[in-house]
Amino acid sequence: MTSPIEKTIAVNQDLQAEKKRRAAEQRAAFAARGTLVVNIVSSPGAGKTSLLEATAKHWGTSRRLAVLVGDIATERDADRLRPFTPVVQLTTGGACHLELSLIQQGLGQLPADDYQFLFIENIGNLVCPASHDLAEHVRVALLSTTEGDDKPGKYPKMFRTSQALVISKLDLLPHVPFSVEAASDDARQIQPELAIFSLCSLTGAGIAQWCDYLDAMREQLLAGQSSMQEIPPH
Ligand SMILES: Nc1nc2c(ncn2[C@@H]2O[C@H](COP(=O)(O)OP(=O)(O)OP(=O)(O)O)[C@@H](O)[C@H]2O)c(=O)[nH]1
Ligand SMILES: [Mg+2]
Numbered sequence: 001m002t003s004p005i006e007k008t009i010a011v012n013q014d015l016q017a018e019k020k021r022r023a024a025e026q027r028a029a030f031a032a033r034g035t036l037v038v039n040i041v042s043s044p045g046a047g048k049t050s051l052l053e054a055t056a057k058h059w060g061t062s063r064r065l066a067v068l069v070g071d072i073a074t075e076r077d078a079d080r081l082r083p084f085t086p087v088v089q090l091t092t093g094g095a096c097h098l099e100l101s102l103i104q105q106g107l108g109q110l111p112a113d114d115y116q117f118l119f120i121e122n123i124g125n126l127v128c129p130a131s132h133d134l135a136e137h138v139r140v141a142l143l144s145t146t147e148g149d150d151k152p153g154k155y156p157k158m159f160r161t162s163q164a165l166v167i168s169k170l171d172l173l174p175h176v177p178f179s180v181e182a183a184s185d186d187a188r189q190i191q192p193e194l195a196i197f198s199l200c201s202l203t204g205a206g207i208a209q210w211c212d213y214l215d216a217m218r219e220q221l222l223a224g225q226s227s228m229q230e231i232p233p234h
């Protein structure tokens with residue numbers, strides 16, 4: 001006879017398997033439409049919205065992009081992004097991460113479904129969002145120079161499950177004790193394959209290289225390269 005604990009474990013495993021299946025299905029649907037989905041994660045205030053503003057400004061009308069932006073409360077980030085791109089604000093009312101079901105609701109509120117790039121700005125938090133697959137093709141961890149270069153090792157799951165690390169607020173380097181090399185080495189100890197960029201969203205320094213990376217990732221997606229499917233386990 002199975003014990004209640006065994007039953008609970010079995011139900012949990014079924015739920016996890018179902019979530020995984022749904023995320024894989026949605027990821028394939030995005031790929032079939034030619035949409036590269038980029039999930040940006042960071043602590044609060046690291047510069048996610050600023051990076052999206054800078055990205056949208058850099059590309060202007062040359063790319064079709066849209067943003068689903070998550071927050072616990074307010075439409076403030078959507079208000080900031082609206083002059084540059086179609087955007088839907090997702091508010092969780094308290095939850096510390098976005099889930100795929102909310103992403104799918106947000107998709108229905110976007111004015112089109114043929115974007116080249118769909119950005120998801122996750123809730124500011126280096127812990128919970130690491131455990132939720134939002135059907136993204138690329139997970140980007142953003143770390144700002146004001147947070148300290150020791151953070152990758154302290155929040156390993158976030159960096160292990162990401163494909164790219166963006167070090168932001170580069171303009172503040174002269175004023176803060178932060179080593180780009182130390183942060184990069186720490187992150188690569190956890191995830192050796194990480195692509196790493198340093199930039200400043202306010203001046204635009206490094207934004208062109210970041211945008212080139214996104215273009216290259218979309219090219220890989222369109223070419224159906226298997227590496228795109230290799231999302232590290234969440
Ligand atoms: N000096 C400097 N400030 C920046 C840079 N990027 C963002 N900021 C500032 O950092 C603050 C937070 O930036 P946001 O873009 O709102 O950060 P966020 O990660 O979207 O914040 P949440 O959505 O609340 O988690 C703002 O005052 C920005 O102007 C940068 O490259 N350099
Ligand atoms: Mg924001």
